[in-house]
Amino acid sequence: MLGKTPMKLLLAAAALSLLATAPQVRALELKASRTSPFDLALTGKLAGVAPGETRYVSWSEIRALPTTRLMLDGEFVKGSQELTVVFLSDLWAALSVAPGADALFATCGDGYAGIYTSAFISHYRPFLVLEINGKGPGDWPPPGLTFNPAPYVITVSKALAPDASKFLDIEHKKPWGVQKIEIASFGESFRGIYSGKWADPGPAAVAGRDIWLNSCASCHPGPSGIFGGTKSERPLPVIAAYAAYDSPFFMKYVRDPKSLVASAKMEAHPRYTDEQMAQLMAFITIGAAPAP
Numbered sequence: 001m002l003g004k005t006p007m008k009l010l011l012a013a014a015a016l017s018l019l020a021t022a023p024q025v026r027a028l029e030l031k032a033s034r035t036s037p038f039d040l041a042l043t044g045k046l047a048g049v050a051p052g053e054t055r056y057v058s059w060s061e062i063r064a065l066p067t068t069r070l071m072l073d074g075e076f077v078k079g080s081q082e083l084t085v086v087f088l089s090d091l092w093a094a095l096s097v098a099p100g101a102d103a104l105f106a107t108c109g110d111g112y113a114g115i116y117t118s119a120f121i122s123h124y125r126p127f128l129v130l131e132i133n134g135k136g137p138g139d140w141p142p143p144g145l146t147f148n149p150a151p152y153v154i155t156v157s158k159a160l161a162p163d164a165s166k167f168l169d170i171e172h173k174k175p176w177g178v179q180k181i182e183i184a185s186f187g188e189s190f191r192g193i194y195s196g197k198w199a200d201p202g203p204a205a206v207a208g209r210d211i212w213l214n215s216c217a218s219c220h221p222g223p224s225g226i227f228g229g230t231k232s233e234r235p236l237p238v239i240a241a242y243a244a245y246d247s248p249f250f251m252k253y254v255r256d257p258k259s260l261v262a263s264a265k266m267e268a269h270p271r272y273t274d275e276q277m278a279q280l281m282a283f284i285t286i287g288a289a290p291a292p
Protein backbone atom coordinates (compact mmCIF):
# COMPACT_ATOMS: atom_id res chain seq x y z
CA MET A 1 0.00 0.00 0.00
CA LEU A 2 2.58 2.48 1.14
CA GLY A 3 4.66 2.03 -1.95
CA LYS A 4 1.69 3.13 -4.03
CA THR A 5 1.05 6.36 -2.10
CA PRO A 6 2.02 9.27 -4.31
CA MET A 7 5.22 10.73 -2.89
CA LYS A 8 3.99 14.32 -2.89
CA LEU A 9 1.07 13.38 -0.68
CA LEU A 10 3.27 11.49 1.71
CA LEU A 11 5.78 14.33 1.92
CA ALA A 12 3.01 16.83 2.56
CA ALA A 13 1.68 14.64 5.36
CA ALA A 14 5.19 14.25 6.72
CA ALA A 15 5.73 18.01 6.74
CA LEU A 16 2.46 18.53 8.61
CA SER A 17 3.24 15.95 11.26
CA LEU A 18 6.67 17.52 11.66
CA LEU A 19 5.11 20.92 12.25
CA ALA A 20 2.72 19.42 14.75
CA THR A 21 5.48 17.82 16.82
CA ALA A 22 8.30 20.33 16.43
CA PRO A 23 7.53 22.48 19.52
CA GLN A 24 7.75 19.42 21.78
CA VAL A 25 11.33 18.50 20.86
CA ARG A 26 12.84 17.34 24.13
CA ALA A 27 16.46 17.33 25.15
CA LEU A 28 18.38 14.17 24.32
CA GLU A 29 19.90 12.26 27.21
CA LEU A 30 23.67 12.26 26.82
CA LYS A 31 25.75 9.53 28.44
CA ALA A 32 29.37 9.74 29.51
CA SER A 33 30.32 6.41 27.98
CA ARG A 34 29.36 4.23 25.06
CA THR A 35 26.93 1.40 25.73
CA SER A 36 26.26 0.19 22.17
CA PRO A 37 27.94 0.29 18.75
CA PHE A 38 24.82 2.14 17.59
CA ASP A 39 25.34 5.05 19.98
CA LEU A 40 26.09 8.34 18.25
CA ALA A 41 29.14 10.10 19.68
CA LEU A 42 28.74 13.86 20.24
CA THR A 43 31.48 16.37 20.87
CA GLY A 44 32.09 20.08 20.62
CA LYS A 45 30.04 23.03 21.72
CA LEU A 46 27.49 21.40 23.98
CA ALA A 47 26.41 22.98 27.24
CA GLY A 48 28.06 21.22 30.17
CA VAL A 49 30.47 19.26 27.98
CA ALA A 50 34.12 20.32 28.34
CA PRO A 51 36.13 20.85 25.12
CA GLY A 52 37.56 17.57 23.89
CA GLU A 53 35.09 15.44 25.84
CA THR A 54 32.68 13.06 24.14
CA ARG A 55 29.13 12.13 25.05
CA TYR A 56 26.95 9.35 23.65
CA VAL A 57 23.32 9.22 22.69
CA SER A 58 21.52 5.95 22.00
CA TRP A 59 19.72 5.08 18.78
CA SER A 60 16.42 4.70 20.66
CA GLU A 61 16.80 8.16 22.20
CA ILE A 62 17.20 9.62 18.73
CA ARG A 63 14.34 7.43 17.43
CA ALA A 64 12.08 9.02 20.07
CA LEU A 65 12.59 12.48 18.50
CA PRO A 66 10.05 13.68 15.93
CA THR A 67 10.66 11.48 12.91
CA THR A 68 9.50 11.72 9.33
CA ARG A 69 8.86 8.88 6.93
CA LEU A 70 10.04 9.42 3.40
CA MET A 71 9.40 7.21 0.40
CA LEU A 72 12.51 7.53 -1.72
CA ASP A 73 13.57 5.81 -4.88
CA GLY A 74 16.92 4.01 -5.12
CA GLU A 75 18.44 5.67 -2.03
CA PHE A 76 20.00 2.46 -0.64
CA VAL A 77 18.54 -0.39 -2.65
CA LYS A 78 16.77 -0.57 -5.98
CA GLY A 79 13.21 0.67 -6.22
CA SER A 80 11.22 2.57 -3.65
CA GLN A 81 12.01 2.30 0.06
CA GLU A 82 10.66 3.86 3.19
CA LEU A 83 13.14 5.74 5.36
CA THR A 84 12.50 6.85 8.93
CA VAL A 85 14.53 9.99 9.40
CA VAL A 86 15.31 12.80 11.84
CA PHE A 87 16.20 16.15 10.31
CA LEU A 88 19.56 17.51 11.48
CA SER A 89 17.69 20.69 12.42
CA ASP A 90 15.58 18.66 14.87
CA LEU A 91 18.61 16.82 16.23
CA TRP A 92 20.21 20.24 16.76
CA ALA A 93 17.07 21.49 18.55
CA ALA A 94 17.19 18.49 20.89
CA LEU A 95 20.76 19.25 22.00
CA SER A 96 21.82 21.87 24.53
CA VAL A 97 24.01 23.65 22.03
CA ALA A 98 26.42 26.19 23.53
CA PRO A 99 26.43 29.80 22.27
CA GLY A 100 28.38 30.46 19.08
CA ALA A 101 27.81 27.05 17.51
CA ASP A 102 26.57 27.19 13.92
CA ALA A 103 27.98 24.14 12.16
CA LEU A 104 27.99 20.39 12.44
CA PHE A 105 30.81 18.05 11.40
CA ALA A 106 29.99 14.39 10.84
CA THR A 107 32.79 11.81 10.96
CA CYS A 108 32.59 8.21 9.77
CA GLY A 109 34.37 5.10 11.01
CA ASP A 110 36.88 5.27 8.13
CA GLY A 111 37.82 8.92 8.75
CA TYR A 112 35.58 10.36 6.04
CA ALA A 113 33.88 13.61 7.10
CA GLY A 114 31.06 15.92 6.08
CA ILE A 115 30.78 19.63 6.96
CA TYR A 116 27.30 21.13 7.43
CA THR A 117 26.87 24.86 7.98
CA SER A 118 23.63 26.20 9.45
CA ALA A 119 22.83 27.75 6.05
CA PHE A 120 23.24 24.34 4.40
CA ILE A 121 21.11 22.67 7.08
CA SER A 122 18.21 25.09 6.70
CA HIS A 123 18.32 25.18 2.90
CA TYR A 124 19.02 21.54 1.94
CA ARG A 125 17.35 19.88 4.96
CA PRO A 126 19.84 17.04 5.53
CA PHE A 127 18.57 14.20 7.69
CA LEU A 128 19.82 11.26 9.72
CA VAL A 129 18.52 7.90 8.51
CA LEU A 130 17.33 5.72 11.40
CA GLU A 131 15.42 2.98 9.60
CA ILE A 132 15.27 1.55 6.11
CA ASN A 133 11.93 -0.16 5.43
CA GLY A 134 11.22 -0.21 9.16
CA LYS A 135 14.55 -1.83 10.09
CA GLY A 136 17.15 -0.13 12.27
CA PRO A 137 20.95 -0.39 11.93
CA GLY A 138 21.07 -3.65 13.91
CA ASP A 139 19.36 -5.27 10.93
CA TRP A 140 21.44 -3.52 8.25
CA PRO A 141 22.56 -3.85 5.54
CA PRO A 142 19.14 -4.22 3.92
CA PRO A 143 18.87 -7.07 1.41
CA GLY A 144 20.52 -6.06 -1.84
CA LEU A 145 23.21 -3.88 -0.25
CA THR A 146 26.69 -5.30 0.36
CA PHE A 147 28.24 -2.30 2.16
CA ASN A 148 26.77 -1.76 5.62
CA PRO A 149 25.89 1.95 6.06
CA ALA A 150 25.45 1.54 9.88
CA PRO A 151 25.37 3.04 12.39
CA TYR A 152 24.10 6.27 10.80
CA VAL A 153 23.75 7.82 7.39
CA ILE A 154 23.29 11.51 6.77
CA THR A 155 21.80 12.38 3.43
CA VAL A 156 19.77 14.93 1.51
CA SER A 157 16.98 14.30 -0.95
CA LYS A 158 16.01 16.17 -4.05
CA ALA A 159 12.43 15.35 -3.05
CA LEU A 160 12.88 17.82 -0.16
CA ALA A 161 15.48 20.16 -1.66
CA PRO A 162 14.99 20.18 -5.44
CA ASP A 163 18.15 22.24 -6.05
CA ALA A 164 20.37 19.80 -4.11
CA SER A 165 21.52 18.22 -7.36
CA LYS A 166 22.93 21.59 -8.44
CA PHE A 167 25.15 21.84 -5.35
CA LEU A 168 28.62 21.04 -6.73
CA ASP A 169 29.69 18.40 -4.22
CA ILE A 170 26.39 17.21 -2.86
CA GLU A 171 27.70 13.61 -2.72
CA HIS A 172 30.02 14.72 0.07
CA LYS A 173 26.97 15.62 2.18
CA LYS A 174 25.79 12.00 2.10
CA PRO A 175 28.22 10.10 4.33
CA TRP A 176 27.53 6.49 5.32
CA GLY A 177 28.86 4.92 8.53
CA VAL A 178 28.59 8.17 10.53
CA GLN A 179 29.73 7.56 14.11
CA LYS A 180 30.41 11.01 15.48
CA ILE A 181 28.95 14.49 15.27
CA GLU A 182 30.81 17.58 16.42
CA ILE A 183 28.88 20.76 17.14
CA ALA A 184 31.15 23.64 16.14
CA SER A 185 31.55 27.29 15.30
CA PHE A 186 32.40 27.51 11.60
CA GLY A 187 34.31 30.77 12.09
CA GLU A 188 36.43 29.39 14.92
CA SER A 189 37.08 26.04 13.29
CA PHE A 190 38.19 27.44 9.95
CA ARG A 191 39.72 30.74 11.08
CA GLY A 192 43.10 29.45 9.85
CA ILE A 193 41.98 29.43 6.20
CA TYR A 194 40.03 32.72 6.44
CA SER A 195 42.80 34.78 8.03
CA GLY A 196 46.46 35.61 7.46
CA LYS A 197 47.47 34.81 3.88
CA TRP A 198 43.91 33.58 3.30
CA ALA A 199 42.14 36.70 4.62
CA ASP A 200 41.42 38.33 1.28
CA PRO A 201 42.53 35.92 -1.43
CA GLY A 202 40.43 37.17 -4.38
CA PRO A 203 37.30 35.69 -5.97
CA ALA A 204 38.91 32.64 -7.61
CA ALA A 205 40.52 31.45 -4.37
CA VAL A 206 37.31 32.18 -2.43
CA ALA A 207 35.45 29.84 -4.80
CA GLY A 208 38.31 27.33 -4.52
CA ARG A 209 38.06 27.42 -0.71
CA ASP A 210 34.40 26.38 -0.96
CA ILE A 211 35.39 23.46 -3.18
CA TRP A 212 38.06 22.48 -0.67
CA LEU A 213 35.60 22.60 2.26
CA ASN A 214 32.77 20.84 0.45
CA SER A 215 34.86 18.16 -1.20
CA CYS A 216 38.56 17.71 -0.43
CA ALA A 217 38.13 18.32 3.33
CA SER A 218 35.96 15.17 3.45
CA CYS A 219 39.23 13.18 3.37
CA HIS A 220 42.15 15.62 3.64
CA PRO A 221 42.86 17.50 6.88
CA GLY A 222 43.54 21.20 6.59
CA PRO A 223 46.83 22.91 7.48
CA SER A 224 47.79 23.09 11.16
CA GLY A 225 45.08 20.81 12.48
CA ILE A 226 42.12 22.55 10.81
CA PHE A 227 39.16 20.19 10.60
CA GLY A 228 38.99 17.74 7.75
CA GLY A 229 38.55 14.01 7.27
CA THR A 230 41.48 11.73 7.96
CA LYS A 231 40.85 9.16 5.24
CA SER A 232 43.96 10.51 3.52
CA GLU A 233 47.11 11.19 5.48
CA ARG A 234 48.07 14.03 3.13
CA PRO A 235 47.06 17.40 4.60
CA LEU A 236 46.53 20.56 2.56
CA PRO A 237 50.21 21.68 2.48
CA VAL A 238 51.20 18.38 0.79
CA ILE A 239 48.38 18.75 -1.76
CA ALA A 240 49.47 22.39 -2.29
CA ALA A 241 53.00 21.25 -3.16
CA TYR A 242 51.62 19.08 -5.96
CA ALA A 243 49.46 21.91 -7.27
CA ALA A 244 52.31 24.46 -7.10
CA TYR A 245 55.09 22.33 -8.64
CA ASP A 246 53.23 20.11 -11.08
CA SER A 247 49.80 21.46 -11.90
CA PRO A 248 49.21 19.07 -14.87
CA PHE A 249 49.81 16.13 -12.49
CA PHE A 250 47.55 17.73 -9.88
CA MET A 251 44.69 18.31 -12.34
CA LYS A 252 44.92 14.82 -13.74
CA TYR A 253 45.15 13.30 -10.25
CA VAL A 254 42.06 15.11 -8.98
CA ARG A 255 40.00 14.23 -12.04
CA ASP A 256 41.15 10.62 -12.36
CA PRO A 257 43.67 9.39 -9.75
CA LYS A 258 43.76 5.85 -11.15
CA SER A 259 45.08 7.10 -14.49
CA LEU A 260 48.28 8.05 -12.61
CA VAL A 261 48.39 5.65 -9.68
CA ALA A 262 46.62 2.34 -10.34
CA SER A 263 46.18 1.64 -6.62
CA ALA A 264 44.86 5.13 -5.78
CA LYS A 265 42.13 5.05 -3.15
CA MET A 266 40.93 8.56 -3.89
CA GLU A 267 37.73 8.82 -5.88
CA ALA A 268 37.72 10.55 -9.27
CA HIS A 269 36.28 14.07 -9.64
CA PRO A 270 35.66 14.16 -13.40
CA ARG A 271 32.97 16.81 -13.18
CA TYR A 272 35.22 19.72 -12.25
CA THR A 273 35.53 22.27 -15.06
CA ASP A 274 38.86 23.89 -15.93
CA GLU A 275 37.62 27.01 -14.17
CA GLN A 276 36.84 25.08 -10.98
CA MET A 277 40.24 23.39 -11.09
CA ALA A 278 41.88 26.83 -11.45
CA GLN A 279 39.86 28.09 -8.46
CA LEU A 280 40.89 25.11 -6.35
CA MET A 281 44.55 25.65 -7.26
CA ALA A 282 44.28 29.41 -6.59
CA PHE A 283 43.12 28.58 -3.07
CA ILE A 284 45.43 25.78 -2.09
CA THR A 285 48.63 27.28 -3.52
CA ILE A 286 48.32 30.60 -1.67
CA GLY A 287 51.60 31.14 0.09
CA ALA A 288 53.15 27.98 -1.38
CA ALA A 289 56.65 28.63 -2.71
CA PRO A 290 56.64 29.23 -6.49
CA ALA A 291 57.85 26.45 -8.78
CA PRO A 292 61.65 26.41 -9.00
Ligand code: HEC
Nearest residue numbers: 215216218219231232234239242250253254264265266267
Ligand atom coordinates in the same frame (compact mmCIF):
# COMPACT_ATOMS: atom_id res chain seq x y z
C1 HEC B 1 37.12 10.09 -0.59
C2 HEC B 1 38.28 10.68 0.00
C3 HEC B 1 39.03 11.74 -0.77
C4 HEC B 1 38.54 12.92 -1.30
C5 HEC B 1 37.12 13.42 -1.27
C6 HEC B 1 39.67 13.60 -1.86
N1 HEC B 1 40.80 12.86 -1.69
FE1 HEC B 1 42.66 13.32 -2.40
N2 HEC B 1 43.37 11.57 -1.66
C7 HEC B 1 42.66 10.67 -0.91
C8 HEC B 1 43.55 9.60 -0.47
C9 HEC B 1 43.16 8.40 0.39
C10 HEC B 1 44.83 9.90 -1.01
C11 HEC B 1 46.13 9.11 -0.81
C12 HEC B 1 46.50 8.35 -2.04
C13 HEC B 1 45.49 7.27 -2.32
O1 HEC B 1 45.50 6.27 -1.62
O2 HEC B 1 44.68 7.45 -3.25
C14 HEC B 1 44.67 11.14 -1.77
C15 HEC B 1 45.69 11.75 -2.48
C16 HEC B 1 45.61 12.99 -3.11
C17 HEC B 1 46.67 13.59 -3.88
C18 HEC B 1 48.03 12.98 -4.17
C19 HEC B 1 48.90 13.11 -2.97
C20 HEC B 1 49.95 12.06 -2.89
O3 HEC B 1 50.77 12.19 -1.99
O4 HEC B 1 49.95 11.12 -3.70
C21 HEC B 1 46.20 14.80 -4.31
C22 HEC B 1 46.95 15.82 -5.16
C23 HEC B 1 44.84 14.93 -3.82
N3 HEC B 1 44.52 13.79 -3.10
C24 HEC B 1 44.04 16.04 -4.00
C25 HEC B 1 42.69 16.10 -3.65
C26 HEC B 1 41.85 17.26 -3.90
C27 HEC B 1 42.30 18.58 -4.49
C28 HEC B 1 40.59 16.91 -3.48
C29 HEC B 1 39.32 17.73 -3.60
C30 HEC B 1 38.91 18.07 -4.93
C31 HEC B 1 40.66 15.55 -2.97
N4 HEC B 1 41.95 15.12 -3.06
C32 HEC B 1 39.58 14.85 -2.46
C33 HEC B 1 41.32 10.73 -0.59
C34 HEC B 1 40.47 11.73 -1.01
